Amino acid sequence: MEKTLKLKAAGTSGSKHIWSSSLAFVLMAVVSLFTLFPLFWLFSSSLKDISEIFVNPPIWIPSTLHWENFRELFVERKFGIITWNSFLLSTTSTLIALIFCSLAGFAFAKYKFKGKQFLFVLVLASLMIPHEATMVPLFSIYKNMHLIDNIWGVILPDLANAFGIFFMRQYCMSLPDEMMEAARIDGCNEFKIFRKIVLPNLRSGFAGLGIILFVKQWNNFLWPSVILRSQENMTLSVALKALEDSNNTPYHLIMAGSVISVLPLLIIVLIFQKQLIAGMIDGAIKG
Template identity: 55%
Template structure:
């Protein structure tokens, strides 16, 4: 066989058309402008947290403070007990997230893989509850929690909405993608339902658990209305309430409010940056399997 017959022919690479380059450049320009517009409040908040009070609303704004006021941050911990506030916020958010994952996973898996009486009706009620504004349930929830002695108690915030309709629906959609034949084979082999759930179901639900855990933690960390109603003592406040109390007084310390806001978003930024792949992957897989 001659070498001519085995020589692969390659077509010349086409150069991009000017119109394609223009469209791509326009898309990049739009994304740059959109990114800057999204980061503008964050950059202004960080800049204002390092300013003196009189420099916060300068016009034109001073983006880089000439004399950074790092005392704005230390003052929050020395005078405003932000160390206790951060502990309360982590304690409430972490326990709430763990309980929410536990109950939502159990309910979602049951709706997806078990058949029981009134199953469709109950799941329809769960979906319908997503359409009810949360503000309409505040008064009856307050009366119930007061009867159980959970007012001015962190557990009154932790156990609230641990079995959310969104979490149950999310885990149900993801659990539906688990092969029923695999579960039946495990039952034939003598595995108990608890063993099937812990050894087969949970490993398959790991991306969904990561996504729902991040979403739940972020929502609980930023929760303001219900903790405002339940938590009365200053020593039980979360970070969202502590930032709100900074506004009390004749002169609003905007520099301290901005410093407290910067502190509040640092844990969220770290969590999202570390687990962004799990978050996006879990949401995308759940959408495809659902």
């Protein structure tokens, strides 16, 4: 308290300080303008006619708002089902991954078992296998497992999430041992301990990891674009790229589709921004 007072006192003295802090504010505002402007352009272009996309001088806000871009996407380009796919895929994969990660994280945090050290190092080492390097064999495995053009083909590899295990392990380690001991004395079996005592206490961990996984899966592109072939099975990212056409790309539709892909995430992240930012930093540093 004393410290901040002193700093404030030091800070308000002298006009030099006011200058440098306004300069800082302006710099910050300029950088924010650069980060937010492409989003403004995205929203503006999504309501343009195709003839208004590439024009000189540029049209900042279209005089008539072409909402029919969105209608065309939903009516003629199956974006209803595509959006649903993105939602279903991200939600399912996040929920299952949360369960698997918390189970394994809990085991590594609170149990003593043979080979624990070695297995944990194995989890650690698995982080070094980049998903990109496994695409070719996975593709031929998928052919045999009938997972090509199937959203489970996107979900399954992402469920083995070493990062998530680290993350949940951190949260589990902070749970007091006494809680579990007491439950054991009361005759709770191990699974019941996990379900009734551990799970409810991991809520903030679930929020943090959940939002990270959801965002990642929602925006996932490379692997889904390799295996999701038919329009009915595509996710938003894949469908956006599929709208591209070598002769006549409908950029107004791509922009409208991008809004469909960006807007829900923007809302979710604004709601959960604390968890997301805290989670990403924790994850990066501890992982």
